[in-house]
Amino acid sequence: MEIERLLAPNPGLFTGPGTNTYVVRSDAAALIVDPGPVDSSHSKAILEAVAANSVLGILVTHSHPDHAPLANPLGRDLGVPVYGYEPGPQFDPDVRVSDDDQISVGADQLTVLYTPGHSGDHLCFLAGDVLFTGDHIMGGSTVVVEDMVAYLGSLRRLGEISLRRLYPGHGPIMDDPYAVIDEYISHRLEREEQIIAALAAGAGTVGAVVEEVYADVDPALHPLAAHSVAAHLNKLVAEERASFDSPADELWGALVRLIGAPS
Numbered sequence: 357m358e359i360e361r362l363l364a365p366n367p368g369l370f371t372g373p374g375t376n377t378y379v380v381r382s383d384a385a386a387l388i389v390d391p392g393p394v395d396s397s398h399s400k401a402i403l404e405a406v407a408a409n410s411v412l413g414i415l416v417t418h419s420h421p422d423h424a425p426l427a428n429p430l431g432r433d434l435g436v437p438v439y440g441y442e443p444g445p446q447f448d449p450d451v452r453v454s455d456d457d458q459i460s461v462g463a464d465q466l467t468v469l470y471t472p473g474h475s476g477d478h479l480c481f482l483a484g485d486v487l488f489t490g491d492h493i494m495g496g497s498t499v500v501v502e503d504m505v506a507y508l509g510s511l512r513r514l515g516e517i518s519l520r521r522l523y524p525g526h527g528p529i530m531d532d533p534y535a536v537i538d539e540y541i542s543h544r545l546e547r548e549e550q551i552i553a554a555l556a557a558g559a560g561t562v563g564a565v566v567e568e569v570y571a572d573v574d575p576a577l578h579p580l581a582a583h584s585v586a587a588h589l590n591k592l593v594a595e596e597r598a599s600f601d602s603p604a605d606e607l608w609g610a611l612v613r614l615i616g617a618p619s
């Protein structure tokens with residue numbers, strides 16, 4: 357099996373150097389992982405990369421706009437099916453896959469791992485002992501989390517699999533999978549401690565918690581960080597350690613309180 361990385365031209369605050377698209381080849385066959393946003397130069401680069409291959413399908417880790425929108429148009433161009441967990445904005449998989457499904461490429465097999473947390477529709481793809489991680493794990497950065505309990509469960513699960521290398525959706529390829537997974541888990545537990553400390557010190561809204569806990573992070577990222585804080589708070593609510601009304605429309609001002617703390 358041979359893996360080639362093609363960088364989409366969408367660098368930015370939320371995407372790092374851009375989205376990593378991967379071509380996975382085995383014999384003359386190929387699969388494409390995460391084609392990325394709709395972009396004619398990137399589409400052309402992918403088509404050139406697979407020109408000598410028999411492409412069998414396009415795999416999408418999740419439906420976020422920096423990963424999925426090129427999948428359906430490219431699938432139509434190549435006449436191949438698109439694989440994903442479920443439909444999303446600008447994304448409609450031809451084949452819906454879930455945990456433990458197998459996708460063949462040449463003599464090799466990719467195993468689908470359902471890894472919710474960053475999003476509810478997130479998949480990783482395991483090829484032998486290398487893993488395509490999408491946004492579950494990024495190179496050189498932490499990720500925004502939608503569901504913290506699910507996310508930590510999905511991280512811990514990866515720790516039990518034999519892994520040699522991670523191919524993330526953004527940033528560099530990583531050759532120290534377990535160190536990265538451990539670091540991700542301890543980062544989250546540390547953030548949880550910081551959030552509890554901020555609440556104990558009197559932060560009464562999600563926004564106040566973000567400003568306290570993410571003081572070291574670019575303020576342009578604070579609205580996104582609010583989603584990770586909300587994910588932590590929902591976990592603390594489930595554990596009956598905090599109260600939090602989480603209105604969908606006004607997250608920043610949502611009221612939060614440690615249970616047992618004076619209101």
Ligand SMILES: [Zn+2]
Pocket residue numbers: 418420474475491
């Ligand atoms: Zn994402």
